[in-house]
Amino acid sequence: MRNGFIFSAAFTLFAQTAIAAPDCPAPEPTTEADRIYALSKIWKIADRDFAWFHQVPDLDWDAEYLRHLPMVRDAETELEYFRALQSFITALQDGHTNLNPTPSLRRGCVLDAPPIRLTPFGAGIYVTNIDSELADTVPVGSQVVSVDGEDIEAKIERDVLPYLATSSPHVRREYAAGGRSYWLLGPLFGSVGTTARIGIVTPNGENRVISVKRNRYSEGGIDWVRTRNDPAGEGSVHLSWDRDIAILSLNSFSDDTVPEQFDALLPEIRRAKGLIIDVSRNGGGSTAIGGHVMRRFINAPAPGSRWMTPKHVSAFKVWGEGGLEGYAEWASPMWETGEHNTLTPLDVADRLIVPIAIVTSKWTASAAEDFMVFAKSQPHMVQIGEATFGSTGQPVHFELPGGLSARVSAKRDTLPDGTDFVGTGVIPDIAVSPDLDDVLNNRDPALDRAIENVRGRIE
Numbered sequence: 001m002r003n004g005f006i007f008s009a010a011f012t013l014f015a016q017t018a019i020a021a022p023d024c025p026a027p028e029p030t031t032e033a034d035r036i037y038a039l040s041k042i043w044k045i046a047d048r049d050f051a052w053f054h055q056v057p058d059l060d061w062d063a064e065y066l067r068h069l070p071m072v073r074d075a076e077t078e079l080e081y082f083r084a085l086q087s088f089i090t091a092l093q094d095g096h097t098n099l100n101p102t103p104s105l106r107r108g109c110v111l112d113a114p115p116i117r118l119t120p121f122g123a124g125i126y127v128t129n130i131d132s133e134l135a136d137t138v139p140v141g142s143q144v145v146s147v148d149g150e151d152i153e154a155k156i157e158r159d160v161l162p163y164l165a166t167s168s169p170h171v172r173r174e175y176a177a178g179g180r181s182y183w184l185l186g187p188l189f190g191s192v193g194t195t196a197r198i199g200i201v202t203p204n205g206e207n208r209v210i211s212v213k214r215n216r217y218s219e220g221g222i223d224w225v226r227t228r229n230d231p232a233g234e235g236s237v238h239l240s241w242d243r244d245i246a247i248l249s250l251n252s253f254s255d256d257t258v259p260e261q262f263d264a265l266l267p268e269i270r271r272a273k274g275l276i277i278d279v280s281r282n283g284g285g286s287t288a289i290g291g292h293v294m295r296r297f298i299n300a301p302a303p304g305s306r307w308m309t310p311k312h313v314s315a316f317k318v319w320g321e322g323g324l325e326g327y328a329e330w331a332s333p334m335w336e337t338g339e340h341n342t343l344t345p346l347d348v349a350d351r352l353i354v355p356i357a358i359v360t361s362k363w364t365a366s367a368a369e370d371f372m373v374f375a376k377s378q379p380h381m382v383q384i385g386e387a388t389f390g391s392t393g394q395p396v397h398f399e400l401p402g403g404l405s406a407r408v409s410a411k412r413d414t415l416p417d418g419t420d421f422v423g424t425g426v427i428p429d430i431a432v433s434p435d436l437d438d439v440l441n442n443r444d445p446a447l448d449r450a451i452e453n454v455r456g457r458i459e
Contacts, residue, residue: 023103024110027102027105027402028102029402030078035072035084035401035402038400039068039088042099042408045396045398046061048312049408049410050094050097050409051411052409052422055093065088068085068087071087072085072088078102078104078105078110078402079110079111081402082099082101085406086098086099086165087163089406093166094167094393095171095389095391096167096392096393096395096407097165097395097409098183098407099400101182101183101404102402102404105184108216108219111189112214112216113179113188113190113214113217114196114212115131115222116130116131117129117130117178118177118178118179120173121436125152126143127139127141128436129226131223132224132225134210137208138200138208138210139202139203140225140226142203143201144199145200146209147187147197149197156177159189160176160179160185164183167390167422168362168387168389168391168422170386170390171390174362191214193213193218195211196212196214197209197210198211236252236255238251242455244273245272246269246272246274246275247276247451248265248275248276250262250278250279251281253285253290254284254289258292262292262296269352272352273458274354274355274357274457274458275454276451277357278447279359279360279371280361281363283364284365284366284368285366285367285368286367287304290368291343291370291371294343294371294374294375295343295345296350296351297356297378298343298351299345299351300345300377301343301345302343302374302375303339303342303374304339304342305340305415305421306339306413306414306416307340307411307414310410311335311336316334317330317331320332335412340373343374354380354458355380355454356382357381357382358381358450359447360385360386360387360426361386362388364389365388365389365392367392369389370413373415373421373426377416382430382453383428384432384449384450384453385431385432385446386428386431387424387425388425388426390422390425391422392413393409393411393413393422394410395407395410
């Protein structure tokens, strides 16, 4: 037993011997000047390089700087300093624009959460996994309605959303409810070792208030009730079959061995009458790796995304603002534009053109979204599942006083016709999302629908 919990009626169970806490070095001291410089550096780099100001049209970046200046200047602790800067950069609301905590602030050092995983479904937030020590008291599938006596939605609004940098509303909701432990965010987070009082409604309708220690990261050793029994989720490439339909799971484009693994499976894949490519767990990596796979299955040129990045020629801007003939366009923000390569089909003998369904989720991100942009031009490919993550770009990385680091997205990627998919995700042809019952019973409705779709096109 590793956890203690306390029933609202003060019934107590104890925990097993605690596992050693994570390495938590002392914070690097910062002066008032350091903190003001950090805020100013974020402002400067974003003002010059940020590619997504059009997606936050009501943001006054200068006013936001002035609003955060006293917050940063007067920060008395490392956590206050981090939160002030985090709030500032979050105003840009971009998933590739954020602040990274220092080693002394890593999860389990200053802040921690109970060993409970939360997932939103509809208007509710539910327990979808928990340490086995708590399972009888907090049944999986319970709805969480309050934390420390406060409505959970109100707590999210105050303590999570002001610091949560995302591009897409559907991802923001998932992160806000479930938490982002790397950024020390979530409705269950609090000081290490403190107790969270959590109000729940169990699956059978019973109201309970339980108290659970915040020691998920500081002590570790969690024995989760639900474990994934899913070979497709293991490794970067996995091949399985539904009779004559091949199911190719591509779980990463950041693994340089993916092309080699894929090529080794091709002789077997060639037996397929239909193909499902599952990128629902693929968080991205290299667009070129996805392109290597996609070329094998395209029947016509597949254009990649278009991109834009802010362009600065200071003298041209001054001349444009002064009305000098030939430079008027420079009075407004200017862009350097380009395109990702169009994929060209392989020779007919090297292609495999069969009915294809590609399964996506809200966690299909970055280079995996580029993969979907290529697929959109191919009539024999159907996207099934959820809208993708909706965030990509080329960030500028930089260091800040106190051991912090940050990044600001400097490249705007769009569909080939110029339509944004950052902020919405690449939209599926057939929308399928799991519900709570699907998750608790390890069902994959998008994959099931993909099999049905491909089966219908080959029979």
